[in-house]
Amino acid sequence: MADGKTSASARRPSGQRRADAQRNIDNILDAGLRLYSSRPGVSVAEVAEAAGVGRVTLYGHFPSRTELAKALMDRAFEETEAAWRAVDTSGPADAALDRVLREQWHLMERNRNLRDNIIGDVSPQWLRQRHDPILRRIEELITRGQDEGAFRTDLPLSWLITALYSLVHAAADEITAGRLAAKQAPEVLSASLRSLYRQ
Amino acid sequence: MADGKTSASARRPSGQRRADAQRNIDNILDAGLRLYSSRPGVSVAEVAEAAGVGRVTLYGHFPSRTELAKALMDRAFEETEAAWRAVDTSGPADAALDRVLREQWHLMERNRNLRDNIIGDVSPQWLRQRHDPILRRIEELITRGQDEGAFRTDLPLSWLITALYSLVHAAADEITAGRLAAKQAPEVLSASLRSLYRQ
DNA sequence: CTTAACTCGAACATTGATGTACGAGTTTCA
DNA sequence: TGAAACTCGTACATCAATGTTCGAGTTAAG
Numbered sequence: 001m002a003d004g005k006t007s008a009s010a011r012r013p014s015g016q017r018r019a020d021a022q023r024n025i026d027n028i029l030d031a032g033l034r035l036y037s038s039r040p041g042v043s044v045a046e047v048a049e050a051a052g053v054g055r056v057t058l059y060g061h062f063p064s065r066t067e068l069a070k071a072l073m074d075r076a077f078e079e080t081e082a083a084w085r086a087v088d089t090s091g092p093a094d095a096a097l098d099r100v101l102r103e104q105w106h107l108m109e110r111n112r113n114l115r116d117n118i119i120g121d122v123s124p125q126w127l128r129q130r131h132d133p134i135l136r137r138i139e140e141l142i143t144r145g146q147d148e149g150a151f152r153t154d155l156p157l158s159w160l161i162t163a164l165y166s167l168v169h170a171a172a173d174e175i176t177a178g179r180l181a182a183k184q185a186p187e188v189l190s191a192s193l194r195s196l197y198r199q
Numbered sequence: 200m201a202d203g204k205t206s207a208s209a210r211r212p213s214g215q216r217r218a219d220a221q222r223n224i225d226n227i228l229d230a231g232l233r234l235y236s237s238r239p240g241v242s243v244a245e246v247a248e249a250a251g252v253g254r255v256t257l258y259g260h261f262p263s264r265t266e267l268a269k270a271l272m273d274r275a276f277e278e279t280e281a282a283w284r285a286v287d288t289s290g291p292a293d294a295a296l297d298r299v300l301r302e303q304w305h306l307m308e309r310n311r312n313l314r315d316n317i318i319g320d321v322s323p324q325w326l327r328q329r330h331d332p333i334l335r336r337i338e339e340l341i342t343r344g345q346d347e348g349a350f351r352t353d354l355p356l357s358w359l360i361t362a363l364y365s366l367v368h369a370a371a372d373e374i375t376a377g378r379l380a381a382k383q384a385p386e387v388l389s390a391s392l393r394s395l396y397r398q
Numbered sequence: 399c400t401t402a403a404c405t406c407g408a409a410c411a412t413t414g415a416t417g418t419a420c421g422a423g424t425t426t427c428a
Numbered sequence: 429t430g431a432a433a434c435t436c437g438t439a440c441a442t443c444a445a446t447g448t449t450c451g452a453g454t455t456a457a458g
Contacts, residue, residue, distance in 0.1 A: 017433090017434095018425080018426055018427075018432090018433055018434065019425090019426065019427090020424095020425060020426065020433090020434065020435080021426095021433075021434060021435090024434090024435085040239070040319075041319070043414085043415060043416085044415080044416070044417090045414095045415075045416090053435085053436095054435065054436045054437070055416095055417095055436095055437095056417095056418090056419095056435075056436065056437080056438095057434080057435055057436070059416090059417065059418080060434080060435080063417090064416085064417075065415095065416070065417090120239075120240070152394075154390065155387055155390060155391065156378070156379065156387070158373065158378040158379070159369075159370075159373060159378075159379060159387055159391075162369045162372060162373055162378075163366060163369055163391060165369075166365045166366060166368065166369035166372075167362060167365060167366075169365065170358075170361045170362055170364075170365035171358075173361060173365075174357065174358060174361055179355070179357040179358075179361075180355065180357070180358060188354055188355070188358055191353065191354060192354065192358075192362060192395060195351075195394050195395050195397075196391060196394050196395050198394075216403090216404095217402090217403055217404065217455080217456055217457075218455090218456065218457090219403090219404065219405080219454095219455065219456065220403075220404060220405090220456095223404090223405085242444085242445060242446085243445080243446070243447090244444095244445075244446090252405085252406095253405065253406045253407070254406095254407095254446095254447095255405075255406065255407075255408095255447095255448090255449095256404080256405055256406070258446090258447065258448080259404080259405080262447085263446085263447075264445095264446070264447090
């Protein structure tokens with residue numbers, strides 16, 4: 001679970017948290033994710049209110065804004081890891097990348113926004129350390145595609161990855177702006193990346 | 200000039216500003232652009248200090264944070280317009296777009312950062328109104344390329360524009376992160392957009 | 399040189415956010 | 429049921445930012 005040293009208050013002897021406490025923590029993280037991934041400059045008070053919880057209660061579980069931010073990121077990272085485990089990456093890399101994209105693009109997007117809006121609340125090192133494993137998964141997939149001769153090799157690998165994220169982000173922006181229907185997004189994204197990646 | 204109703208203090212009868220005042224205004228705008236385009240959350244006090252000017256002096260010229268932001272954006276828009284007037288957009292659209300990109304990508308990038316970091320200081324309507332003319336220039340160029348049969352037509356026009364900006368932004372990020380040499384950026388960008396845009 | 403424009407620091411009022419302390423109430427769980 | 433865990437509002441201290449006021453000094457420009 002996205003825990004670690006989440007709770008500031010001394011937990012009960014059994015090490016278990018009381019049910020209402022756990023419920024509140026979940027609500028806080030849910031609300032926090034929703035707010036943080038939607039806009040910058042979210043305050044702790046806003047998160048508490050959106051979670052239907054007193055501000056003091058929130059501080060009881062997350063001793064500081066930074067700790068709350070870390071918990072949110074941890075949860076998002078785990079969700080991403082789970083999504084990767086769930087997707088089928090066997091077979092040709094280009095088809096596999098397409099599957100990954102179609103199933104995870106909204107998750108990638110949400111987490112990217114979360115990350116953007118949380119910068120300043122956690123150290124760059126901390127962020128990088130958590131984000132690296134995820135980047136490596138995509139990196140492997142692209143490298144495999146290059147080995148198979150499906151993906152281009154004339155551009156830096158890091159650029160291909162960055163461009164991927166960048167276009168996912170752009171697609172979400174288009175949807176938000178009302179210039180692209182959500183249903184069309186996967187197809188547009190997929191077509192764009194096929195063009196961009198192919199040898 | 201990026202003026203309008205810039206100055207709050209009553210100007211002299213001649214309508215002219217005194218030379219030292221103009222110098223300070225310029226310094227403030229220079230410093231503001233530098234700071235705002237480099238990171239979010241810039242304070243008025245920081246801009247004043249970076250401009251080598253007292254905070255009160257800054258408020259004398261720009262009555263509020265919002266007015267300062269508007270003046271910065273205005274200046275950036277004018278610079279972009281000037282850049283467009285300076286570039287040769289005649290001949291085949293694909294080659295013209297390539298020229299635009301190579302000569303303006305750093306400007307596009309800086310202004311995009313400025314815009315990102317200034318959101319919240321000005322109203323979306325104001326921003327959109329100023330930004331639209333610039334978007335229209337790119338739009339025309341792409342449409343021409345489609346008419347000439349050089350650019351794809353299977354994706355929405357708005358998406359092609361957004362993708363362009365998005366990749367420019369991504370390229371700048373890569374440079375900042377040290378994963379891409381600044382000299383290589385135009386080539387990488389150009390190659391990527393060729394792939395993405397071609398029929 | 400004289401005046402009006404301009405600059406400056408210091409001080410103040412206001413606002414909003416963070417984080418803490420307290421004490422009284424409520425809920426879980428054994 | 430009873431004790432510990434938990435929640436809540438209120439209140440407080442702190443900090444940083446915005447914007448204003450004042451008055452004394454400096455500088456440009458006719």
